Amino acid sequence: MNPSVSIRLLWGTLLCVLLVRLGTLGLYPLMDTSEARYAEIARKMLASNDWITPMFDHYVPFWGKPPLSFWAQALSMKVFGIHEFSSRFSSWLLHAASCLLIVRFASQERSLQVGLTAAIIYSTCTLGFLSSGAVLTDGALVFALLLAHFGLWRGLMHGDRGWALAGFLGLGLGLLAKGPLALVLIAMPAAIWLAVTAHWRRLLELPWLSGSALTLGVALPWYWLAEQKTPGFLEYFIVGEHLSRYAISQWQGDLYGSAHAQPLGMIWLHLLGGLLPWALFLPLLIKLRGHLEDQPEYFIFVLGWAVSAPLFFTMSTNILWTYVLPALPAWALLLADVICRNIRGTVIAAIALVLPVVGCGLIISGKASDRPQNQKNIVGLWKAQQASAPGDLIYLGARSYAAEFYSAGWARNYKTPQQFHLAEPFYLVQRMDKLQPLPFTCHTVGQANGSQLQYCRDGQL
Structure with missing residues (x-):
């Protein structure tokens, strides 16, 4: 590459990708289940002004995740209003900071070219691109762990006390983003690096006392307040979410979802899928052998970081593909080092723009909104009827978090018609492919995204 040209091209490509993602945040509706569920939890946090305990439902605490991502989402909603853009903006902001x-x-450690290329790879691989504009908790963890890894590296290799403390800050943020998993995902690459390099004395030179105080000062107050406010939180979160979830494939203790039983080692396939299209360049990593002699400590550190999350989840069958997200920056750094030496800058830019172009095409064509999980249009129909014929919004069958978000919490759900005991008229939503016979009088108001809205005058059984 010609450095004077490639740097401008790489900066332009990265900024283009980030701005395209920013500009599309509000152009398609929230989708079930995770995105709409987390957006609704953040909306409830803002509406209730309860910044300690995220709420899964009215008066039902959500013990599944710490609040960092919900704080960021709720603050964004407070600034910009409650809609798709504000729900996703914090994810984009954390991604840009990452x-x-x-x-x-x-x-x-390497070069500006490598850094820009790595950021481009991270932003345009499948999982990185999707997560940068989705309402998820994983983006906060990635940023926290990036800060922790960077601080750890600067502290170990350069004796940089300031960055080392920043690393401890990142660890505290990780505890607020995902919990004790952050400790594991920073300890594993550190242990690998120390075992290979034998630089154990450098570990002792880190500012452990002030750093640990910083980590605990950031995270511990919320954990204490959360347990005081809703006793039982710590037992469920520590034992259930961090032991039972990963050790038991059909764990029945999940209060908020369902188990995701998958074959052992499936996390590595998720990693390949998450890295596409850049996973096609993974064979080039064999050329890193020559660079190991040039800067072995750096590559051992990044390689340990890259494999830690997949290794940790290898023996777990209850996993999601987002679990590999904390490893993607490290894989991007490794790939960037070899891609910069073997691929032209114009090719990097062309590959990087594939997903943004495809994503924009899906949005323009309407395909991004044409899903049964999209309940924005149905809720819009319900809202349009309220002036002339007011009534509650009831979902028959599965709960719809998207409907709750768009209806500001008014949507409710019943599993069967026999559960209805409503004397006042109400609106009923059913999936067209899962219609149930009704023992009360209704007429159809409209349809959207495979769902049907009906106005029912008598729910008294």
């Missing part, structure tokens, strides 16, 4: 950390990390 890109800056990636660029800074690689620029100091």
Whole structure:
């Protein structure tokens, strides 16, 4: 590559990808289940002004995740209003901040070219691109762990006390983003690096006392307040979410979802899928053998970081593909090092723009909104009827978090018609492919996304 040209091209490509993602955040509706569920939890947090306990339902605490991502989403809603853009903006902002950390990390240890290319790879691989504009909790964990890894590396290799403390700050944020998993995902690459390099003395030189105080000062107050407010939280969160969930394939203790039983080792296939299209360049990593002699400590550290999350989840069958997200920045750093030496800058830019172009095409064509999980249009029909014929919004069958979000919490659900005991008229939503016979009088108001809205005058059984 010609450095004077490639740097401008790489900066332009990265900014283009980030701005395209930012500009499309509000152009398609929230989808079930995870995205709409987390957006609704954040909306409830803002509406209730309860910043300690995220709420799964009215008066039902959500013990499945710490609140960092919900705080960010709720604050965004407070600033911009309650809609799709504000729900997703914090994810984009955390992603952009993560890109800056990636660029800074690689620029100091390798080159600006490698840093920009790594940020581009992270932003345009399948999982990185999707998560940068989705309402998820994983983006907060990625940013926290990036800060923790960067700080750990600077502290170990350069004796940089300031960055080492920043690493401890990142660890505290990780505890607020995902919980004790953050400790595991920072300890594993550190242990691998120390075992290979034998630089154990450097570990002792880290500011453990002040750093640990910083980590605990950031995270511990919320954990204490959460347990005091809803006793039982710590037992469920620590034992259930961090032991039973991963050790038991059909764990029945999940209060908020269902088990995701998958074959052992499936996490590695999720990693390949999450890295596409850049996973096609993984064979080039064999060329890193020559660079190991040039800067072995750096590559051992990044390689340990890259494999830690997949290794941790290898023996777990209850997994999601988002679990590999914390490893993607490390894989992006490794790939960037070899891609910069073997691929032209124009090719990198062309590959990087594939997903943004396809995503924009799906949005323009309406395909991104043409899903049965999209309940924005149905809720819009319900709202349009309220002036002339007011009534509650009831879903028959599965709960719809998207409907709750778009109806500001008014949507409710019943499993069967026999559960209805409503004397006042109401609106009923059913999936067209799962219609149930009704023992009361209704007429159809409209249809959208495979769902039917009916106005029912007598729900008294």
